[in-house]
Amino acid sequence: PFEAAIFDLDGVIVDTAKFHYQAWKRLAEELGFAFSEKENEQLKGVSRMESLDLLLRAGGITNLTAKRKETLASRKNEWYKEYLTTLTPADVLPGVRSFLHHLRSSGIKTAIASASKNAPLILDKVNIGSWLDVVVDGNSIVKAKPDPEVFLQAARLLGVAPFVCYVFEDAAAGVEGAIRAGMRVVGVGEEQLLARAHLTVTSFEQLEPVFLLSRIGV
Ligand code: B16
Ligand code: MG
Numbered sequence: 001p002f003e004a005a006i007f008d009l010d011g012v013i014v015d016t017a018k019f020h021y022q023a024w025k026r027l028a029e030e031l032g033f034a035f036s037e038k039e040n041e042q043l044k045g046v047s048r049m050e051s052l053d054l055l056l057r058a059g060g061i062t063n064l065t066a067k068r069k070e071t072l073a074s075r076k077n078e079w080y081k082e083y084l085t086t087l088t089p090a091d092v093l094p095g096v097r098s099f100l101h102h103l104r105s106s107g108i109k110t111a112i113a114s115a116s117k118n119a120p121l122i123l124d125k126v127n128i129g130s131w132l133d134v135v136v137d138g139n140s141i142v143k144a145k146p147d148p149e150v151f152l153q154a155a156r157l158l159g160v161a162p163f164v165c166y167v168f169e170d171a172a173a174g175v176e177g178a179i180r181a182g183m184r185v186v187g188v189g190e191e192q193l194l195a196r197a198h199l200t201v202t203s204f205e206q207l208e209p210v211f212l213l214s215r216i217g218v
Contacts, residue, residue: 001163001164002108002164002166003108003109003160003164003165004108004109004110004111004155004158004160004164004165004166005103005108005109005110005111005165005166005168006110006111006112006113006151006154006155006158006165006166006167006168006178006183007110007111007112007113007167007168008045008112008113008114008167008168008169008170008171008174008188009112009114009116009119009122009123009137010044010045010114010115010116010122010170011044011170011171011188011189012093012096012168012169012170012188013092013093013096013112013126013128014087014091014092014093014122014126015091015093016084016087016122017044017170019080019083019084020040020043020044020051020080021037021040021043022079022083023076023077023079023080023083024040024043024051024055024076025040026076026079027055027072027075027076027079028055028058028059031056031059031061031072032059033058033059033060033061035055035058035059039058041172041193042054042172043055044170044171044172044173044174045115045144045145045146045169045170045171045172045173045174045177046115046144046145046171046173047115047138047144048073048076048077048117048138049069049073050144052069052072052073052076053069056069077118080118081118081121084118084121084122084125087122087125087126088125088126089125089126089127089128091126092126092128093203093204094203094204094205095203095204095205095206096128096204097128097131098204099204100128100131100132101131104131109133109134109158109160110131110132110133110134111132111133111134111135111136111154111155111157111158112132112134112135112136112137112154113136113137113150113151113153113154113167114135114136114137114138114150115137115138115141115144115145115150115174116137116138117137117138117139118138119135119137119138119139120135120137120139123135133158134154134157134158136150136153136154136157137150140153141153144173145171145173145174145176145177146173146174146176146177146180147177147180148177148178148180148181148182149177150177151165151167151177151178151181151183152181155181155183162181162182162183163182163183163184165181165183165184166183166184166185166186167181167183167184167185167186168185168186168188169185169186169187169188169194169197170187170188170189170194172193172194172196175187175194175196175197176196179196184198185197185198185199186198186199186200186201187199187200187201188200188201188202188203188204189202190202
């Protein structure tokens with residue numbers, strides 16, 4: 001059975017993943033090292049402070065105080081929020097709105113499960129709040145993906161069991177978290193990066209919504 005669709009936000013609903021990368025790259029450059037898109041892949045879906053740790057490790061920087069790390073993370077977040085000011089409803093990724101429409105008219109519940117503390121701001125800017133039953137984000141969870149917490153909380157708030165949920169994720173950490181939550185996962189992105197997903201699509205546009213619904217068992 002398929003009763004609920006749980007969406008990651010950054011990189012699935014809206015292309016904010018590129019802004020995260022731009023801001024982390026800018027921080028790395030300021031600290032004196034280059035940071036590639038490939039290295040950035042492991043930061044996707046991971047919390048802000050854990051992302052910073054991964055970035056510093058990639059740059060060979062150790063022994064920073066907690067206070068210095070806080071400063072660096074807020075610097076990155078200020079730049080990220082600066083990039084977000086350009087966001088409009090037109091930045092919702094191709095096929096997402098019509099997929100949400102199909103789900104809702106088939107009686108499927110919808111939720112966001114994001115690691116981001118900026119999720120409310122982003123959802124407000126792209127104006128899709130009315131398509132969603134539940135939003136769980138970085139402000140209400142303790143353990144970041146790959147921990148299943150964010151997905152389990154979404155299912156609980158939707159009032160459904162994990163096994164009737166499909167999760168849509170662009171990050172390996174998120175795919176892992178959804179599997180640990182006992183849910184089925186559709187990877188959105190490159191198949192080799194999301195190998196553990198039950199099905200992978202390159203975008204919501206790739207499959208006609210009706211076809212996708214039948215593929216995943218409505
Ligand atoms: P923030 P998602 C995640 O969002 C991003 O993929 C990840 O790159 C980011 O570090 C994390 O949110 C925290 O975001 O700094 O805005 O609180 O993909 O889970 O929607
Ligand atoms: Mg994501």
